[in-house]
Amino acid sequence: MKLLWPEIWYLLASVISALAVAIVNVQIPLMLGEIVNVISQFTTQTAELFLQQIKEPAIRLVILYSIQGLLTFCYITLLSTVGENVATRMRKKLFDSLLKQDIEFFDKHKTGELIDRLTSDVQDFKSSFKLCISQGLRAVTQTVGCMATLLMISVKLTAVMLAVVPAIIIGGTVIGSTLRMFAKDAQTQVAQATAVADEAIGNVRTVRAFAMEKKENELYSNEVEKAGKLNIKLGVGIAIFQGLSNIALNGIVLGTMFAGGYMMSLHEITAGDLMSFLVATQTIERSLAHMSLLFGQVVKGISAGARVFEFIKCTPSIPLVGGKTIEHKELEGNIEFKHVNFSYPTRPGQVILKDFSLKIKGGQVMALVGLSGGGKSTVASLLERFYDIDQGQITIDGVDIKDLDPTWLRGHAIGFINQEPILFATSVMENIRYGRPDATDQEVIEAARQANADMFINKFPQGYNTVLGERGVTVSGGQKQRIAIARALIKDPSILILDEATSALDAESERIVQEALDNVIKGRTVLIIAHRLSTIRDADVIAVVAHGQILEMGDHNSLKKRKGLYWELIKQQEIEQEIEEIEHNIES
Numbered sequence: 001m002k003l004l005w006p007e008i009w010y011l012l013a014s015v016i017s018a019l020a021v022a023i024v025n026v027q028i029p030l031m032l033g034e035i036v037n038v039i040s041q042f043t044t045q046t047a048e049l050f051l052q053q054i055k056e057p058a059i060r061l062v063i064l065y066s067i068q069g070l071l072t073f074c075y076i077t078l079l080s081t082v083g084e085n086v087a088t089r090m091r092k093k094l095f096d097s098l099l100k101q102d103i104e105f106f107d108k109h110k111t112g113e114l115i116d117r118l119t120s121d122v123q124d125f126k127s128s129f130k131l132c133i134s135q136g137l138r139a140v141t142q143t144v145g146c147m148a149t150l151l152m153i154s155v156k157l158t159a160v161m162l163a164v165v166p167a168i169i170i171g172g173t174v175i176g177s178t179l180r181m182f183a184k185d186a187q188t189q190v191a192q193a194t195a196v197a198d199e200a201i202g203n204v205r206t207v208r209a210f211a212m213e214k215k216e217n218e219l220y221s222n223e224v225e226k227a228g229k230l231n232i233k234l235g236v237g238i239a240i241f242q243g244l245s246n247i248a249l250n251g252i253v254l255g256t257m258f259a260g261g262y263m264m265s266l267h268e269i270t271a272g273d274l275m276s277f278l279v280a281t282q283t284i285e286r287s288l289a290h291m292s293l294l295f296g297q298v299v300k301g302i303s304a305g306a307r308v309f310e311f312i313k314c315t316p317s318i319p320l321v322g323g324k325t326i327e328h329k330e331l332e333g334n335i336e337f338k339h340v341n342f343s344y345p346t347r348p349g350q351v352i353l354k355d356f357s358l359k360i361k362g363g364q365v366m367a368l369v370g371l372s373g374g375g376k377s378t379v380a381s382l383l384e385r386f387y388d389i390d391q392g393q394i395t396i397d398g399v400d401i402k403d404l405d406p407t408w409l410r411g412h413a414i415g416f417i418n419q420e421p422i423l424f425a426t427s428v429m430e431n432i433r434y435g436r437p438d439a440t441d442q443e444v445i446e447a448a449r450q451a452n453a454d455m456f457i458n459k460f461p462q463g464y465n466t467v468l469g470e471r472g473v474t475v476s477g478g479q480k481q482r483i484a485i486a487r488a489l490i491k492d493p494s495i496l497i498l499d500e501a502t503s504a505l506d507a508e509s510e511r512i513v514q515e516a517l518d519n520v521i522k523g524r525t526v527l528i529i530a531h532r533l534s535t536i537r538d539a540d541v542i543a544v545v546a547h548g549q550i551l552e553m554g555d556h557n558s559l560k561k562r563k564g565l566y567w568e569l570i571k572q573q574e575i576e577q578e579i580e581e582i583e584h585n586i587e588s
């Protein structure tokens, strides 16, 4: 991942400071050894002379400690700046990449999983990145530096100590690769648990309405327990690794004391040398122990980083921008589906549209009706280019939509209103302006008026500044729908798609929303997908879709006369309506 220059400088400075701390730390055992040698000479001499002799090495040691403190402050400050900047950049890049992905990507990955990558994985990566440089780098340098010190003091003693090191390295590598595997499994499971929680909390009203709290709780507990078990397994692995390394490292210190004491008895080294050797060995031991502690974190960090970069590198097949645009005045809104074949990428075996052809003239109102699951909403998704088709062609004013700029297509040419419009937890004004960010307040109010929304918005105590709850939960279904209509209208789209726009509403709200829709469809090409056939009687053309094909086409009267599927659907709805009325009468 690219870092900007200031961060590279910060990083370099913090690396240099961390290295300098390590180098200073390497000097400390030598200095301590020197002081011990001075002390050991003074068992029989005067205190005054002792103070004179010890003054200089003691001052040097104090200076060294001060430098060490200052450098520690420097590298920690610099490193946290770099770490935070890197994490921020990673989050931005990942979020940017996620928003660009094809809709297919979101069919495959749950929201919770994506949020988990954006939060915990970036956090894990940042922590291990910082630890690697702050402690890892220092520990490695100290180990190498102190090793050189050991060799300088006594090659023989160092050789004795080093004899056991290869076994430790081999053992560490084997355990390490197993731990990396454990970490990956645990992270995947944590993401799975987050996804379950996200779904339940995000849809809490549905959960409550079905009294499914216990079931959701069980589901989440199950996933979280699995994650917990995998993390415990990882923890036990890390504990075994650290336990073994502690035994090995302490064994090395003990061995050094034995061997060093023996060499001192033979006058091969002095007391000061042994002191330096022991302090240096302990520094190495501490560094190695640190490395083994760090190891668990690094293992987590590497696999977390891999998960983040996997999505940052993902390139969508449908770009967000680029391609032709058509001048607003010139856009007639002629739409044509030519022999389209399509299967959803997540279910390649199920063909949704089969040799599907449909022509909608500019300014015409085309209604799609038919059997549930027949492919009506899919037609709308394809027109928005949420997915690319497998075969055939979709054109707008004769231009293949693959050649059109997708941002222009979705942001300007097409207005989309569906059954469950999602509003954001900002003000009503901002929600409507979402359709065209550069719209003035006056234009927002005008769009709301056209959508029959102005009246009820003005009745809110804060009017257009009223902040809506998450996903617009604080307004009624009919109000939400009218705000969504205003949001779509403010783009002044030439093509309007209404996918079951009124079917979630009660009769009264439906009437008000329908009135608003009747206002706004004038002068636009309109594709209405409707379940309630009474709402599309006046459409210029009605196409009856079943099993991914158009079975019948014509206006209401001609289709009724044909006595085909449309006629059957009308009959069916009339019966349903009669039953509803009877039930209603019995209740009242």
Ligand SMILES: Nc1ncnc2c1ncn2[C@@H]1O[C@H](COP(=O)(O)OP(=O)(O)OP(=O)(O)O)[C@@H](O)[C@H]1O
Residues within 6 Å of the ligand: 107, 344, 346, 347, 352, 371, 372, 373, 374, 375, 376, 377, 378, 379, 531
């Ligand atoms: N994102 C998706 N991934 C995979 N399959 C999908 C997806 N969306 C819809 N489908 C499948 O495509 C088929 C057509 O769905 P579509 O929503 O287009 O039907 P519809 O005619 O609008 O139905 P309804 O009237 O019930 O809304 C269905 O079998 C559905 O299960």
